[in-house]
Amino acid sequence: MSSSDEVIIVGGGPVGSVLALFLARRGLKVDVFDRDSGLRTDLSIRPTVNLTLCERGLRVLRTLGVEEQVREATVPLYGRAVHGRDGSTTFQPYGNSREALQCISRNKLYEMLLRCAQQQPGVTYHFGQRCLDVDLESNTLTFQDLQTGTTIQRQAQRIVGADGAFSIVRQRLQRSSRFDYSQQFFPHSYVELTVPLQQGGRPPFERNAIHFWPDGEVGLLGMPNFDGSLMLMLQLPAEGGDCSFEGLRTPEDVRRLFEERFPQLVPLMPDLATEFFSRRPNPLVTIRCSPWFHQDKVVLVGDAAHALVPFYGQGINAGFEDCATLDECLTTHEGAWGPAFRDYSRLRKPNLDLISDLALQHFWELRERVGDPSFHLRRKLERKVNSLYPDKYQSLYSMISFTPMSYVEAWKKEQEHQALIEQLMRLDDIEQRWDGPEVEAAIHQMMGSRR
Ligand SMILES: Cc1cc2nc3c(=O)[nH]c(=O)nc-3n(C[C@H](O)[C@H](O)[C@H](O)COP(=O)(O)OP(=O)(O)OC[C@H]3O[C@@H](n4cnc5c(N)ncnc54)[C@H](O)[C@@H]3O)c2cc1C
Incomplete structure (x- = not known):
């Protein structure tokens, strides 16, 4: 590997930023292109639900020297609080030694990693640039400037697809020969809702726990915001019947659903129906593909390589591990990109296939079995x-x-x-x-x- 090697990362989300940090530490020049403006403000269309980081993700951040900073913005969660319809709550600790997941606002994490990567010599971000196409022969990317509408072309020796579940880079690889791909939408979509702070600024529920209201086909879980209010993720079938996003048409429908299934929450959420209808339900998808690279030119990381449903809380954690493994493979192969890409894909793919399956299974466990x-x-x-x-x-x-x-x-x-x-x-x-x-x-x- 020569330090004149130029890498373009498409996607400056959390995984793209973490990889930018790893590659810049190798003395490489890294350009990150993102369609986003760099200000994550449009909360009504972007999924903003909080995330949990676990040891495998935190360990990667530790390697990069950014763990402490991130931890300052997290809320430790020591277990699950399971709520019954009768108002009862059972607490299930994660372990005997105060093991904790670290909950953080998605936007906060994005911003922090972005700031760290921007401060790293060799890394340059280009915002408002949507990747439209990748020419695999010439390693040329076409971007559209979202403000002016003009298109530009950029060439790079290496291209990284870190552009999320609906990756354009991966779509281009799908057209190359012997590339496997599958996409499976989960029957449920989700919206996020808020349980605000109560009178006197009191948190509505225990702050250091993840909250579940197991209820058959409806999934409801809550993660604390930093201020103590609760961010709920309501999961309903996308379509079919009264109890689906398609079937809930009026404020009365939404209130009735909550009164029947989650009565404890109704008095705590005065803006329930308004909030519900102001949010668009987000789909959940599992995406698998193989291999995660093309020759020694292109490689995929994070959701671009493997989108999983969020029920095990592993997507970002696994994406960060991708970056650490890719970095290790580059070290093992002394900077030879082709063998490093091959090894990285070989090592990570079976792990991601497994966690994708476990994440799907965990949905049923969370909704039905935590109350059993x-x-x-x-x-x-x-x-x-x-x-x-x-x-x-x-x-x-x-x-x-x-x-x-x-x-x-x-x-x-x-x-x-x-x-x-x-x-x-x-x-x-x-x-x-x-x-x-x-x-x-x-x-x-x-x-x-x-x-
Ligand atoms: C509801 C929900 C809850 C979750 N909870 C957890 C959790 O608790 N723990 C956990 O580990 N994971 C969780 N995840 C998964 C996690 O959010 C993802 O795994 C993670 O965001 C993937 O990061 P990424 O950087 O690969 O992709 P993304 O976060 O999707 O970032 C992709 C970036 O690429 C940019 N981009 C996309 N297309 C283009 C283009 N054509 N041109 C230029 N830029 C482009 C986007 O603007 C974005 O910045 C959850 C996911 C959901 C949906």
Whole structure:
């Protein structure tokens, strides 16, 4: 790799900015083009729901020296608060050691990473530039200036597609030979709603938790804003029947839905219907493709390579890991782009296929099973085994959220762990005795026989 190598990154979202930081640290000249104006102000059309960062994403930010700064804007979430229709709340901690996800406003994170990357020597941002096409033969990109309408062409030795789920760069690769691609829309779309601060500036709910109202086909989860108000993500089928975005036509329909399913929230949300109709439902999509590169010229990262539904909270975290892996591959191959791209795609693709599947499954778990007593019991047993054998036993959720273990490795361990939990679940009166000495003895015996 020579420092005269020029890289163009299409997309200055969080993943594009993180990659810009990695590449600039290698002494490369990096130009980032984004169709956005650079001011993320149009909240009515952009999804702005808060995000959770977990260990795997934070670790990448740590490598780049920006973790502390980002953490200043986060709210730690220590577990799930599950709300019943009767107003009851059950708290399920993520672990025994105050493990926490870090919740941050999406726009805040975008801005912070953008600012860090802009300050890095070698990185230049070009806003208001929509990528229209990529010529793979000549490595030429065509951009349209969204203010003047004029088009410009730019050539670069390397092109990175970091332009999100509906990536133009990926669309161009789709027309090249032997490129696999699939896109699956989730039946549910979502809108975000706010539960404002209550009288006297009180947060409406516990600030350091993620909130769930499990209710069959309707999904509702809430993440705290930095000021303590709650950002809700309401998930409904896009179409079909009264209980869908298509079927909710009037303010009365929306109020009725909440009165029937989430009565606790109605008095807390005076602007519910107005807010609901001011937002356009956003679709959720899973996108898979392969390979994630073209020769030694083009590579995809983040949602451009793998869009997943958000139910495991892994999209950005995985995107940041893409950047770290690509950087490691460049080191391993001493800057030879072709072999680095190939290795990067080979290492990451199976992991992303797996987390895409887990994210889809997690939807059902969040909506139906978090309210189920046997699900709670399993989680309690998992925490029990973990408290006795913290180095040997972690739940799948913990391995994914609180360790940098690869998704594939975590899944393999989970198969062994589930066999053990199944055995415990079959013990007599386990519901009553799960925290007692007999169960503890059974755990020691089972773990001992696995050594
Ligand atoms: C509701 C919801 C909740 C989520 N929650 C979480 C969570 O808790 N944790 C988590 O890890 N992930 C979460 N995600 C996923 C996360 O938002 C994405 O994985 C992440 O935004 C991907 O980052 P990116 O930079 O790859 O793409 P994007 O964020 O989509 O950024 C792409 C950038 O490319 C630009 N662009 C697009 N097309 C062009 C073009 N033609 N020309 C020029 N520029 C272009 C865009 O303006 C944008 O700036 C969630 C997603 C959703 C929808």
